[in-house]
Amino acid sequence: MNEYLSVKLKLISFFSMIMVVFLHSYNLVINLTSGTVLVDQGYSTFIQNFISQGIARVAVPLFFSISGYLFFLNSRGELKEFILKFNKRLKTIVIPYLFWSIFCLLLFLIMQSIPQLAIFFTNKHVIDYTVSEFISSVFINPIPYQLWFLRDLMILVVLSPILFYLIKKFSYFALVVFMVAWFLDFNFIFFSNESLLFLLLVYL
Numbered sequence: 001m002n003e004y005l006s007v008k009l010k011l012i013s014f015f016s017m018i019m020v021v022f023l024h025s026y027n028l029v030i031n032l033t034s035g036t037v038l039v040d041q042g043y044s045t046f047i048q049n050f051i052s053q054g055i056a057r058v059a060v061p062l063f064f065s066i067s068g069y070l071f072f073l074n075s076r077g078e079l080k081e082f083i084l085k086f087n088k089r090l091k092t093i094v095i096p097y098l099f100w101s102i103f104c105l106l107l108f109l110i111m112q113s114i115p116q117l118a119i120f121f122t123n124k125h126v127i128d129y130t131v132s133e134f135i136s137s138v139f140i141n142p143i144p145y146q147l148w149f150l151r152d153l154m155i156l157v158v159l160s161p162i163l164f165y166l167i168k169k170f171s172y173f174a175l176v177v178f179m180v181a182w183f184l185d186f187n188f189i190f191f192s193n194e195s196l197l198f199l200l201l202v203y204l
Contacts, residue, residue: 105126109127
C-alpha cells in the first residue's frame with residue numbers, strides 16, 4: 001500500500017470516528033425504569049435525526065470496509081498467510097476486546113455491590129449471573145455494547161479462510177446473498193449482516 005492510499009484511509013478513518021461520536025450523541029430517546037420517553041425539541045430533533053440517524057450512519061460500514069480491505073490486501077489465500085494475520089489481529093482485536101469486556105464486567109460488579117450505586121442498575125446484577133450468562137457477557141454480549149464491532153471483526157477474522165473461498169468461488173452470488181441479508185436485516189448468530197457485507201464488499 002502506497003503512502004497516498006495510507007493517508008487517504010487515515011483521513012477516512014478520522015472523519016468516521018467523528019461521525020461515530022455524533023452517532024452515539026443521539027439523545028432523543030431516553031430509557032427510564034418506568035418506560036421510554038421520546039423527546040421532541042423542534043429543530044434539535046431534525047438536526048439530530050439528520051446527523052446521528054442519517055449522515056453518521058455511514059461510519060460503521062466505512063470502518064468495516066477499511067478493515068476488510070486491509071485484511072485481504074495482497075491476500076493469496078494461503079493458510080500460513082491467514083495464520084500470520086490471525087496472530088496480528090490477536091494483539092489488535094482480541095486482547096483489547098477481552099480486556100475492556102472483563103474490565104467493565106468487574107467494574108459493574110463493584111458498583112453494584114455498593115448500595116448507593118446499586119439502585120441505578122435496572123438490569124440483572126452481575127453477581128446473579130449464571131455461568132452461561134457470565135461467559136456470554138465476556139465473549140458474545142459484552143456490557144460495553146460498543147464492543148460489538150470488535151466482536152464481529154474477531155469472528156469474521158476467524159472465518160476469513162472460508163469467506164475467502166466463498167468470495168473467490170461465488171463472488172457475485174455471494175455479494176447478492178450478503179446484500180439480501182443486509183436489506184432484510186437478517187443477522188447471523190454471532191455477527192451482524194452489516195459487518196459481513198461491508199467487510200467483504202471492497203474485496204468483491
